[in-house]
Amino acid sequence: MKKVLIVTYSQSGQLNEIVDNIIQALQKDSLVHIYYEKLLPDPEFPFPWTDISFWDAMPESVKMIPANIRPVAFNPSEKYDLIILGYPIWFLSPPVPLTTFLKSEKARKVMKDTPVVTVIGARNMWVSAQEEIKKMILENGGKLAGNIALHDRNQNLLSVVTIIYWMMTAKKDRYLGIFPKPGISDKDILNARQFGKPVHEALMSNNYTDLQQKLIDLGATDLSFDVVAAETRAKKIFHVWAGFIRKKGGPGARERIGRLKMFKWYLLFVIFAVSPLASLVFYLTYPLFFIKIRKNLTYYKGVALR
Numbered sequence: 001m002k003k004v005l006i007v008t009y010s011q012s013g014q015l016n017e018i019v020d021n022i023i024q025a026l027q028k029d030s031l032v033h034i035y036y037e038k039l040l041p042d043p044e045f046p047f048p049w050t051d052i053s054f055w056d057a058m059p060e061s062v063k064m065i066p067a068n069i070r071p072v073a074f075n076p077s078e079k080y081d082l083i084i085l086g087y088p089i090w091f092l093s094p095p096v097p098l099t100t101f102l103k104s105e106k107a108r109k110v111m112k113d114t115p116v117v118t119v120i121g122a123r124n125m126w127v128s129a130q131e132e133i134k135k136m137i138l139e140n141g142g143k144l145a146g147n148i149a150l151h152d153r154n155q156n157l158l159s160v161v162t163i164i165y166w167m168m169t170a171k172k173d174r175y176l177g178i179f180p181k182p183g184i185s186d187k188d189i190l191n192a193r194q195f196g197k198p199v200h201e202a203l204m205s206n207n208y209t210d211l212q213q214k215l216i217d218l219g220a221t222d223l224s225f226d227v228v229a230a231e232t233r234a235k236k237i238f239h240v241w242a243g244f245i246r247k248k249g250g251p252g253a254r255e256r257i258g259r260l261k262m263f264k265w266y267l268l269f270v271i272f273a274v275s276p277l278a279s280l281v282f283y284l285t286y287p288l289f290f291i292k293i294r295k296n297l298t299y300y301k302g303v304a305l306r
């Protein structure tokens with residue numbers, strides 16, 4: 001009998017849908033026992049979000065400051081053969097509930113010497129968050145064996161508009177009837193089933209050596225170089241803003257609303273005015289940095305930590 005622990009955090013349920021499709025291959029096998037833990041923040045983050053509450057989640061997400069979650073129900077002293085960790089991205093970082101879990105004693109206990117497969121459901125920028133997740137898994141003694149990262153394939157600026165509409169209304173439909181549907185496409189969510197097979201094989205053979213390469217071959221971690229370049233630069237700037245905002249207090253502090261609004265307008269300006277130009281520059285200079293860019297993309301698609 002193989003025991004699998006699944007730990008996820010999802011507000012709309014999109015991430016859970018992806019995980020549910022991936023684990024179909026495992027559920028069909030009577031030799032696999034699955035324990036599913038859905039993390040619940042206490043208090044809950046709003047969904048739909050209000051304007052300020054959305055931006056207020058930035059500083060603690062980026063600085064990875066734990067908050068409260070409801071006690072988990074699984075037994076951390078139990079030895080699992082595999083842990084599947086599913087999460088969305090918040091401001092290029094792990095969402096606060098997942099950070100809270102990963103920094104807990106129970107996570108440390110359950111992860112020790114255990115293979116971990118991460119599942120991400122993002123807009124399109126997930127590599128910086130995954131770097132932090134890699135570190136936390138390693139600190140807990142776990143072994144990252146695979147990563148499946150699905151994202152919205154629509155053009156960057158379109159997906160910004162549609163995700164804000166989705167997050168502020170909780171409606172995953174076409175904004176004004178003209179924009180594409182927000183989030184990861186139904187087709188990609190359904191096709192996530194294909195990733196279950198190599199995960200199941202690795203679990204049954206207890207051999208995870210080739211798992212990530214098999215997942216990459218199936219397109220589990222598609223990346224585009226201009227998005228990665230923009231993200232890694234932006235993450236450094238987010239850290240500066242997070243520190244600047246936190247000087248005015250912690251989550252919910254009225255004193256920091258002014259700075260949160262400054263950050264909001266700064267970010268929207270950068271996304272809509274600066275990033276199209278920056279993308280053009282990246283494309284024009286691509287041949288000059290070809291080898292370095294290829295190396296970086298290969299690294300981010302993998303599970304090693306440098």
Ligand SMILES: Cc1cc2nc3c(=O)[nH]c(=O)nc-3n(C[C@H](O)[C@H](O)[C@H](O)COP(=O)(O)O)c2cc1C
Binds near residue numbers: 013
């Ligand atoms: C506060 C917040 C910040 C987000 N920031 C990012 C981000 O930086 N990069 C990204 O790809 N997606 C970002 N997203 C989108 C999420 O990754 C995810 O696709 C969406 O929230 C749906 O996830 P769910 O399964 O929790 O409903 C953000 C979402 C929220 C709520």
